[in-house]
Amino acid sequence: MPKGQGTAAVLLPQRHLLELLGLMAAAALLVARLDLATLAAGLGLFLWGMSHLEDAIKRLSGGTLDRWLHAATRRTSRAIAVGALATALVQSSSLVTLLAMSFVGAGLVALPAAIALLFGANLGTTTGAWLIAGFGLKANLAQYAMPLLALGLLGSRLLQGSRAGIAGLLLGVGLLLLGIDFMKLGFESWQDDLSLDGLGGDHLWHWPLLVMFGVMATVVMQSSHATLLITLTALASGQLPYLPALAIAIGANIGTTVTAVIGAFGASTAGRRLAGAHVIFNLITAAVALALLLPLAGLVDRLAVLLGLADSAWPLKLALFHTLFNGLGILLMLPWIPWLAHSLERLFPDPVRVPLAQARYLDANALQHADTALAAIEQECRRLDRRTYHLLASAILVPSAEAIGHPPSRDVIEAPITPEEWPLVNVRYHEQIKPLMAEILDFYSRIDTPLTAAQQARLEALYARSLRRVEAVRFGEVLQRSLLRHAAPTSPLREAHDDLRMALAEGLNRLANAPGDRGIEAPLEEVRRHWQHELAERLRQRRLDPWLASSLMNDLHQASRLTTALTSPHDADA
Numbered sequence: 001m002p003k004g005q006g007t008a009a010v011l012l013p014q015r016h017l018l019e020l021l022g023l024m025a026a027a028a029l030l031v032a033r034l035d036l037a038t039l040a041a042g043l044g045l046f047l048w049g050m051s052h053l054e055d056a057i058k059r060l061s062g063g064t065l066d067r068w069l070h071a072a073t074r075r076t077s078r079a080i081a082v083g084a085l086a087t088a089l090v091q092s093s094s095l096v097t098l099l100a101m102s103f104v105g106a107g108l109v110a111l112p113a114a115i116a117l118l119f120g121a122n123l124g125t126t127t128g129a130w131l132i133a134g135f136g137l138k139a140n141l142a143q144y145a146m147p148l149l150a151l152g153l154l155g156s157r158l159l160q161g162s163r164a165g166i167a168g169l170l171l172g173v174g175l176l177l178l179g180i181d182f183m184k185l186g187f188e189s190w191q192d193d194l195s196l197d198g199l200g201g202d203h204l205w206h207w208p209l210l211v212m213f214g215v216m217a218t219v220v221m222q223s224s225h226a227t228l229l230i231t232l233t234a235l236a237s238g239q240l241p242y243l244p245a246l247a248i249a250i251g252a253n254i255g256t257t258v259t260a261v262i263g264a265f266g267a268s269t270a271g272r273r274l275a276g277a278h279v280i281f282n283l284i285t286a287a288v289a290l291a292l293l294l295p296l297a298g299l300v301d302r303l304a305v306l307l308g309l310a311d312s313a314w315p316l317k318l319a320l321f322h323t324l325f326n327g328l329g330i331l332l333m334l335p336w337i338p339w340l341a342h343s344l345e346r347l348f349p350d351p352v353r354v355p356l357a358q359a360r361y362l363d364a365n366a367l368q369h370a371d372t373a374l375a376a377i378e379q380e381c382r383r384l385d386r387r388t389y390h391l392l393a394s395a396i397l398v399p400s401a402e403a404i405g406h407p408p409s410r411d412v413i414e415a416p417i418t419p420e421e422w423p424l425v426n427v428r429y430h431e432q433i434k435p436l437m438a439e440i441l442d443f444y445s446r447i448d449t450p451l452t453a454a455q456q457a458r459l460e461a462l463y464a465r466s467l468r469r470v471e472a473v474r475f476g477e478v479l480q481r482s483l484l485r486h487a488a489p490t491s492p493l494r495e496a497h498d499d500l501r502m503a504l505a506e507g508l509n510r511l512a513n514a515p516g517d518r519g520i521e522a523p524l525e526e527v528r529r530h531w532q533h534e535l536a537e538r539l540r541q542r543r544l545d546p547w548l549a550s551s552l553m554n555d556l557h558q559a560s561r562l563t564t565a566l567t568s569p570h571d572a573d574a
Contacts, residue, residue, distance in 0.1 A: 214251020
């Protein structure tokens with residue numbers, strides 16, 4: 001066994017052993033401390049509920065959320081407002097962030113508009129703190145959670161389609177409420193045993209440490225809501241002083257950037273730019289909030305008086321502080337959005353040259369939601385169409401610039417043909433079409449988000465259209481071989497082949513400028529009828545060899561199959 005493999009074989013069991021020991025130690029601690037077990041169970045239920053809630057919203061939105069966010073990016077102010085409202089409704093800034101990255105990666109929106117949407121999502125996520133502080137910490141949530149859990153569990157088993165999405169929504173909300181209730185019980189059991197008054201922040205270096213605690217908690221749990229839940233429940237039960245709680249809330253804001261950074265690893269250049277904007281905004285906002293922590297806390301106290309909040313309403317004050325410093329960050333960064341977008345475009349430049357067959361829009365982030373996945377795959381299908389049209393122009397021995405760029409002329413068709421100058425279709429297919437097709441099929445296979453009937457039909461139409469493009473190329477490959485064999489000006493088939501090439505070149509030009517145009521079949525059908533009659537006359541007059549006549553009939557048939565593959569009635573729908 002090679003040395004490297006032996007080392008890996010030893011390290012792998014050691015890692016598994018350490019993981020097992022860690023789980024056993026955690027289990028022993030939770031069994032020994034019921035209060036810790038209650039706290040951990042509440043956190044787990046809360047995170048599980050967030051997952052169910054996000055999945056249910058994806059299923060129920062049916063593309064509505066995507067189209068809503070897409071329409072909102074036309075103006076900066078609207079993008080911020082809709083980003084905040086969408087995040088408040090779905091209670092997931094991560095979902096809105098990933099959707100924005102998908103839009104940018106798919107080329108659907110410009111970077112400045114997506115940055116504004118991201119700013120709004122940061123503001124919208126503060127509503128979670130308000131809901132927990134204003135409702136979750138006061139009511140007996142278990143009595144609401146149990147009916148929702150029962151309905152959600154039964155519905156998810158018995159219902160299908162959108163009704164199953166409603167059941168998932170009920171289940172997610174029930175788990176959230178039950179998780180909050182368990183967290184409250186866990187902290188209340190520590191009432192007499194533990195106090196965190198030592199985190200009073202008397203020293204300057206306390207604040208960065210508290211911010212780092214908020215960052216790490218959010219990174220570990222992958223949810224700023226979970227970090228705020230812990231902070232708010234500890235604050236409400238008297239386990240955590242007020243000012244340290246504010247510093248932890250700042251850290252939770254920074255921790256949300258981890259989702260964007262992780263998503264950027266599989267994103268396009270545009271997606272990485274948006275992730276960079278997310279990190280820069282949150283870092284600047286956190287730095288300003290930390291530097292102005294005491295003045296902002298004083299402002300919160302004055303606003304609390306105006307709002308009629310009690311002096312001891314610490315959780316609601318924390319929620320107000322959370323909203324205040326995120327709003328302040330937006331006001332500070334709003335005038336700099338164009339500059340920020342320009343700087344990120346320079347920091348993350350586009351690739352100098354993207355290989356023809358390489359996908360540009362199939363980001364992993366686009367798989368997060370149905371419409372972004374469909375938009376990405378449709379963009380690549382359009383690129384596949386263009387590649388196919390150019391390759392088919394080569395198949396009929398016409399320069400693509402003369403067929404795709406503008407309507408073909410008869411002089412180009414009748415020009416001398418040098419067979420050696422034309423690359424074989426099969427070679428170019430393996431260089432330009434097949435690799436891109438493989439990426440499209442791989443992306444298609446990884447789409448596992450819930451789809452509406454209309455979305456499923458659209459996806460299947462795109463998939464079928466891609467396969468027909470490959471089929472058309474195969475017909476073009478057969479046709480090219482015959483055209484090259486009879487390319488000489490003196491060939492008995494040259495006149496018929498020129499008519500056939502002219503009809504196909506006109507069709508490719510129409511398709512390139514008006515996708516889905518079924519009018520390309522008419523010129524070829526006219527050529528086919530003319531030459532069927534002409535072949536009969538020439539055979540009767542013995543002006544044409546029957547062997548060559550059968551070759552021409554086969555070429556006309558291949559050309560008809562090619563146009564049929566390009567003009568399926570479902571292509572317009574796709």
